[in-house]
Amino acid sequence: MALTPARTMPGVLELLPLDQIAFQRMLDVIRRNYERFGFLAVETPAIEYADVLLTKTGGETERQVYFVQSTGALGKAGEGTPELALRFDLTVPLARYVAEHERDLSFPFRRYQMQKVYRGERAQRGRFREFYQCDIDVIGKDSLSVRYDAEIPAVIYSVFRELAIGPFTIQLNNRKLMRGYFESLGIVDAEQQMLVLREVDKLDKRGADYVRDTLAGDAFGLGAEIAAKILAFVQVRSTSLRDALGKLDALGAGPATMEQGRDELKEVLGLIHAFGVPETHYALNLSIARGLDYYTGTVYETTLNEHPQIGSICSGGRYENLAGQYTKSHLPGVGISIGLTRLYWQLRDAGLINTATSTVDVLVTQMDEAQLPAYLALASELRDAGIATEVVLEGGKLGKQFKYADRAGIRFVIVLGEDEMAKDIVTVKDLRRADQFEVVRGELIKTLRVELEQAAAMG
């Protein structure tokens, strides 16, 4: 039989075990923190009816959708069966979920969802066709206090503090403030405001000169003075809470929309402080716009101070109505998303991922085949104490067994030979510290636990 080459399609990130463990640890940290803030687990199916997924989306998104059909019992598409597609984000499925289960949910509904999404992207370095999104959203029924906008940065802070990938800054803005300011400059048409927003969003990529010239130029026709004002506005950054509040006041009076945006932003900034986020970790950044049209108030981006080239590692904002395409209920919300697959890939690229240790804590070596029952009994004890333990079931040279442990990232290797048995001790080799010690058999669990807890506490 001719062999089929074993391969995956481009645009997926398949990891070797030690990398997968590092990835899984990040997923666990995110989930633990989402749960600590009272967000509830939701999972939705990967396959949905295409008409349900695509109600709101336009051409660009639709071009990237994966459609699904079964050749089996379901019949082929085009034979009267509804079209199916893979989810391309977690927001549309959330909207569908909330609309479908509205009567069974308590509001404000706080949910987290950490699943993969699928996009038929052109294959390209750093672009993924399958990737994890880790989302939280709070959805209100009819209304939702702006206080929830202040809770989100507290969650972001908590997640990235524990992920320990270096100092970071949560950057905030408010779309009402932006649109109100544009209005004060005579840009009153909502459509044109959106176009200006999108232009401003290019600031980081294209630079100030490019954006200023575009706004002043023929396409927008705003003139040099207004373009300069917009540029000055979007270049506002704060260095502390007090500085942020001062800079917001210094913008001067404006139309109602602008005042509302400023009030919201001031309340949110103040409350973030009460939520315990240190001032060093959040800032005003009036250039943050977020591309998506549906954000209406607070918007967030988060950047690593020492790795600005990575861009935003966690973004989101406030939206007016989650599920207008499915229900007449008015469901305002606020949320964020961490695109973990891409983030992991970037962090690994930047050397910020530690893939040195396995989930396996201990390898029990096999010195003497006849003693296998003793090795198995020892392993059972360790496992019952919560210590992940592998036993070498097929012997071989001890050196080879040590090499296996080393390569597999297993930290502790246990030797239980004749000598040890006679003295009721075990020999423990700590591969991380390149150290070796003997411990009384009855003390083994306690000793290993102390070491493992210390290691866990140190990340």
Added chain:
Amino acid sequence: MALTPARTMPGVLELLPLDQIAFQRMLDVIRRNYERFGFLAVETPAIEYADVLLTKTGGETERQVYFVQSTGALGKAGEGTPELALRFDLTVPLARYVAEHERDLSFPFRRYQMQKVYRGERAQRGRFREFYQCDIDVIGKDSLSVRYDAEIPAVIYSVFRELAIGPFTIQLNNRKLMRGYFESLGIVDAEQQMLVLREVDKLDKRGADYVRDTLAGDAFGLGAEIAAKILAFVQVRSTSLRDALGKLDALGAGPATMEQGRDELKEVLGLIHAFGVPETHYALNLSIARGLDYYTGTVYETTLNEHPQIGSICSGGRYENLAGQYTKSHLPGVGISIGLTRLYWQLRDAGLINTATSTVDVLVTQMDEAQLPAYLALASELRDAGIATEVVLEGGKLGKQFKYADRAGIRFVIVLGEDEMAKDIVTVKDLRRADQFEVVRGELIKTLRVELEQAAAMG
């Protein structure tokens, strides 16, 4: 705008939050136990090249495959782009993974994988088109000791002990023993042996009379005597390890294949004991055949003693060569799978799932808006101590706040009013015990931790 009805396709299990939490707890238990035995995390992409996925499978499976295509940048199928499909199990992706990454893996390679698989099943109660499989496999390079066949039941025991869904029995058989016994009855053709195996597999569903008559009848033409012998063989069950070994010996001498199967089974049964699995939890069951052709030695099924109608909740076995379609390397292995979506659904049906408690431990109520910073500070303290805490950010009547907690399955509700503040205490309402107590503010974390740890220990 006309509303699109919010709905999911049939054959998917979408859960409300408290159900999802119960499901997630099961996933966590399974993962924790897999990791304790030294299995390593692997995830593979849901979408694979169709030619890679479908090398081995025949008509029936192929009819249930979901094919995938993008209308976007990838181009439509039939325009020279390779066909894509969704994985329909985790075994084929494992084979592809091991063949693709062989040089980067250490053998024996122990991996677990817990992901969803997709099958275009006809919509029917209890049949799922998207469902979780939770698999472990040990893959050897060139050879793999039968000792690994004894480790698998130890993992099964550990998982289902902690899942605490009632007493269960891991049932074992060996395909070589079966085939060798058939051989001793004159059924020497491998093809016919397989047909007899498949017939025997129907024993539970169709009953002994049906299977005996079929084997004796025209289709098989084995005659009444041989059919009776086969029936007697497959009805062998053991009540203890000693009984199992005795019943294996009582089968009498047979051809080489049979002796090899018996030797393997005896070694496995004895070692399971050494792995610490109580005799009450495993048994010989010579009717276990497993439908799939690729099992070649030990086979397992696991049943709930008090719910036999649920059928096998965890099955698997030993196979000769994992990835012959992708590589010339000889890769024998042994593994099992838990179909968690279906199991959860059946357990819920049988009233065996407890969905009473949330992942949220504590709700901090809002007595007085002006004290919000104090509530937030308290919540931060609790979260830093690992206690999942939600704060009511939009006030309202206290009764309504309690009702919210009750409906959401949150156990502890904290009241921090003027009185409490003055006395430096908090009032804690324990909704599970319908109890209420006051505690000194500085003792709150310790008190809650004790209660939560007790509850966790009791499952």
